[in-house]
Amino acid sequence: MNERCGVVAISSNKNVAQEIYVALTALQHRGQEAAGMAIYDEKLKLYRGLGLVGEAFRDFNLEEIKGKRGIGHVYYSIKMSTQENVQPILIHTSAGDMAIAHNGIITNSEKLKEELMEEGHNFSYGNEEEAVIYLLSDNLKERGIEKAVKAVMKKLQGSYSFTFMLKNRVFGLRDPLGIKPLCLGKIDGGHIIASESVAIDALGGEIIRDVEPGELVEITPEGYKSYKLVEEKHRAHCFFEYVYFARADSVIDGVEVYGVRERIGRILAREHPVEADFIVPIPDSGRAHAYGFSKESGIPLAEGLMKNRYIARTFILPTQSIREKLVRLKLNPVKGIVKGKRVVLIDDSIVRGTTMKKIVEMLRHHGAKEVHVRIGSPPIIAPCYFGIDMTTREQLMASGKSVKEIEAAIGADSLAYISIDGMVEAIGMEKEGLCLGCVTGEYPVKIEGEKYRFQESLERWEED
Ligand code: SF4
Structure with a gap:
């Protein structure tokens, strides 16, 4: 993404x-x-x-x-x-x-x-x-x-x-x-x-x-x-700026991005607790979320995955097959941290699911006893029409799949996403002031073939 x-x-x-x-x-x-x-x-x-x-x-x-x-x-x-x-x-x-x-x-x-x-x-x-x-x-x-x-x-x-x-x-x-x-x-x-x-x-x-x-x-x-x-009458700030796109040290519309990510981790820990030995962030995108999860749960944070900083971002690479091969080159587990341990793997989002599946496989290959995945955004079920590289439902693992089906597809012992309300609470703005198109399927701008958020009654939108 x-x-x-x-x-x-x-x-x-x-x-x-x-x-x-x-x-x-x-x-x-x-x-x-x-x-x-x-x-x-x-x-x-x-x-x-x-x-x-x-x-x-x-x-x-x-x-x-x-x-x-x-x-x-x-x-x-x-x-x-x-x-x-x-x-x-x-x-x-x-x-x-x-x-x-x-x-x-x-x-x-x-x-x-x-x-x-x-x-x-x-x-x-x-x-x-x-x-x-x-x-x-x-x-x-x-x-x-x-x-x-x-x-x-x-x-x-x-x-x-x-x-x-x-x-x-x-x-x-x-x-x-x-x-x-x-x-x-x-x-x-x-x-x-x-x-x-x-x-x-x-x-x-x-x-x-x-x-x-x-x-x-x-x-x-x-x-x-x-x-x-x-x-x-309405605003529609992209919630993903806070979850992933923006740098953690930026302040957007008066809200510091790092603080949002840490709060997301804390709320995620409350919404979906799990017994484990270590919290492992996916670097660098899951780091602040993992810190918050660790603080709230009391489970120690460990750098169980190392990132090769000299590899281009996977989404720049041209085909799915090359992307899949390069995940191993880009991220590698610290064996001493994961071997024999129950690990909670934390990231900001799952888009295609390719990377997450490979990481879960890698952790198991290196001896992790259990791998629990916690995600700092709600499931991405619908495309973004506003300038983010996720333009079709076919690209999105969560489109048309239940959380249990995704859990099985990535091979995790458990999988849970933050709720929409939990994420909105972490950002600290009114729900009506955010674009949530890719997680609700209702958009703040009229898009042919899609639901228009402001045309629906606000109550209906709030129920999602
Ligand atoms: S649909 Fe809205 S919230 Fe989702 S990525 Fe696009 S602009 Fe951001």
């Missing part, structure tokens, strides 16, 4: 290329396939490449890149990455040069592209971000930026945290439901907008606040301007 991207924007009284590089490196966990930046120096210029941040900018001397305003992006694609689909993208429009970087998915993008092509726009990148630029440039013919962005937002469905530039002006925009995170900070010499607060920390800055759902923020070296453009 993977997040689709991370975005950043900086406006400063100093050159920003190196600062954007640092911020993107802090956001590397959100996308490892490509990275790019657009910097304004008399005109907008693009610097982009494939690979991790260090590789992507290998051919550029960042010290020589001039420009005090810019945006950046780290990229993950379900398809193969090519230089063309790396972001930001830059388009010369009638309203001036525009560059945009996007975290999320516009669910009605095909329809929008068709309409724009009928109106005479020729797509050179062919992606949804290009459609957003054309919508914006068309609206800017008759309106100022505030009204133009508002008009564009009315057309967009789906999830989006954008950073974008209109000539030398720098903006951040968050979708009206706040599905994806976006925050605002102060750094030495200027201001920053980023997907996660760790990017602000990495630059020694201070978090000012989250960008509000439906809010457009323009940053300058001296300050920021806020335009509250769309006020939705």
